[in-house]
Amino acid sequence: MAPHEDGCMTTKNLKPQPERKHTDDGLRVEREKSDREYARRQTALEEGSDAAIDKARGQADEALRTARDSADARLARHEAAAANATVLQERKDEDATLRGERATADAELRDEREERMRALSALLHLERLETDTRLLGERVHADTGLATRDEFLGMVSHDLRTLLGGIALQSTLLKRHASDDEAGQRTAQAAEKIQRFTARMNRLIGDLVDVASIEAGRLRITPELQDATPLLRESVDAFQAQASAQDIMLDVEIRGDTLMAKFDPERILQVLANLLSNALKFTTAGGRVSLQVEPVGQDLRFSVKDTGAGIPSHQLEQVFERFWQARGEDRRGSGLGLYISRGIVEAHGGRIWAESQPGQGSTFAFTLPGASASKH
Numbered sequence: 001m002a003p004h005e006d007g008c009m010t011t012k013n014l015k016p017q018p019e020r021k022h023t024d025d026g027l028r029v030e031r032e033k034s035d036r037e038y039a040r041r042q043t044a045l046e047e048g049s050d051a052a053i054d055k056a057r058g059q060a061d062e063a064l065r066t067a068r069d070s071a072d073a074r075l076a077r078h079e080a081a082a083a084n085a086t087v088l089q090e091r092k093d094e095d096a097t098l099r100g101e102r103a104t105a106d107a108e109l110r111d112e113r114e115e116r117m118r119a120l121s122a123l124l125h126l127e128r129l130e131t132d133t134r135l136l137g138e139r140v141h142a143d144t145g146l147a148t149r150d151e152f153l154g155m156v157s158h159d160l161r162t163l164l165g166g167i168a169l170q171s172t173l174l175k176r177h178a179s180d181d182e183a184g185q186r187t188a189q190a191a192e193k194i195q196r197f198t199a200r201m202n203r204l205i206g207d208l209v210d211v212a213s214i215e216a217g218r219l220r221i222t223p224e225l226q227d228a229t230p231l232l233r234e235s236v237d238a239f240q241a242q243a244s245a246q247d248i249m250l251d252v253e254i255r256g257d258t259l260m261a262k263f264d265p266e267r268i269l270q271v272l273a274n275l276l277s278n279a280l281k282f283t284t285a286g287g288r289v290s291l292q293v294e295p296v297g298q299d300l301r302f303s304v305k306d307t308g309a310g311i312p313s314h315q316l317e318q319v320f321e322r323f324w325q326a327r328g329e330d331r332r333g334s335g336l337g338l339y340i341s342r343g344i345v346e347a348h349g350g351r352i353w354a355e356s357q358p359g360q361g362s363t364f365a366f367t368l369p370g371a372s373a374s375k376h
Contacts, residue, residue: 153208157205157209164198174191214340225371228259260371279364298370306362
């Protein structure tokens with residue numbers, strides 16, 4: 001994380017942005033393609049050269065066999081020692097000639113291979129330069145697009161929040177000045193609905209801004225060393241009414257005497273809100289949701305357990321991806337909460353994970369560096 005002049009910190013972009021990962025994948029594919037073509041051409045050249053040298057050696061061996069057969073025939077016709085010595089000398093001369101021809105052929109083959117390898121290496125270098133140039137162009141284009149998107153998102157989110165603030169203010173005034181008769185009660189109820197809708201829209205805008213910040217490595221946090229106990233009480237109190245309305249037991253369990261850690265309270269409240277809302281969303285009436293906190297080594301571990309339907313093991317990592325939802329037909333929420341939660345926790349130097357078995361509920365846990373770890 002990198003500090004700012006105002007005391008805030010931003011996350012480093014530890015993971016490739018999806019757009020940049022796409023261009024990197026494209027480069028890797030192009031390079032693998034050129035490497036395969038290079039290997040194919042090299043193999044073809046070597047096979048062609050090997051075939052040529054085998055042919056030349058075969059011809060030399062055939063010539064040697066013919067010469068030896070001729071010498072053996074002469075040896076059979078001439079028994080004299082002088083003739084025998086002449087035939088042996090001829091064989092030596094022919095063997096020496098064959099060795100010389102083979103050495104010459106091998107040297108020519110090596111030279112030919114080296115020349116073709118240099119040509120292929122130069123070709124591969126040019127192809128890689130071309131793919132690198134294309135990648136650079138794509139990255140510049142992607143970075144420009146991201147910068148434009150972030151700037152546009154910042155302006156639009158500010159304007160939308162200003163408008164939503166005005167709507168919320170007007171709905172508050174409507175509710176406050178509603179009469180006590182039946183018409184006034186209907187007006188107050190409508191005003192409450194408007195407030196809920198504007199709050200949900202404001203959260204969605206905040207989620208979109210957070211996603212852009214996480215991808216750009218600019219998620220800002222303001223960590224301070226403090227006690228996490230008030231944070232837990234505030235989180236549970238915020239969802240107690242919803243849990244009661246759904247006939248779900250919501251409780252908090254604190255283990256350990258000291259819950260000191262260095263964290264940004266607003267951001268960790270955001271994480272706990274995401275985890276608790278998901279737990280309540282997928283827990284049926286009569287179930288239970290429990291928030292537990294305990295020191296573990298130098299860390300502080302938070303756990304949200306529920307008695308819901310559970311998550312298949314192969315989806316325990318997928319749940320933290322952008323726009324992921326448990327069921328394709330289930331459109332409750334935007335699918336950004338857990339992705340943002342992971343970004344916030346990792347920005348604090350912690351980690352987040354899920355444990356579950358279908359039919360036995362789920363546990364979402366995350367850690368924050370404790371007081372002792374924060375001093376290092």
